[in-house]
Amino acid sequence: MNYRTFGESGRAPNDVPMDDHRRRGSAEFAEFLADISHPGTGEILASRLAAWLRQTEDEFRGKWRAQCGKPSWATYVDEILDVLDLVQYETYDMGATIDWFLNRRLAHFGMQTPQEVALQGRGHKLALAVITGEAPVP
DSSP, X not given: OOOOOOOTTXXXXXXXXXXXXXXXXXXXXXXXXXXXXXXXXXOBOHHHHHHHTXXXXXXXXXXXXXXXXXXXXXXXXXXXXXXXXXXXXXXXXXXXXXXXXXXXXXGGGTTBOHHHHHHTTOHHHHHHHHHHXXXXXX
């Protein structure tokens, strides 16, 4: 996950008060994380993340294996979650966020989908592109 450094005031320099949409969006992302996590350990469950991404676990893992295990499984999953978190923060809608991740062709990344970009180990670059607006979100 991405963390921000807080200044002396205890607030990040660009913090703005959270409105109702952002509050609901934050709650929705927290529910998503709870749904894909093991209740006892907090470990991300591939089967549940795959289901959210409209794939079977075998399809989800198979796409990653086709990349010869690069990036590492942990990095791949972390980068997916970072990107989904950033986009969902803008859309306030997990369904729209998932649609974007699976289907949106990004000019900045050679017309690849966000999922294809993450599979290549470029999820961190994608997250930065979302932050800077180079990867438009819905």
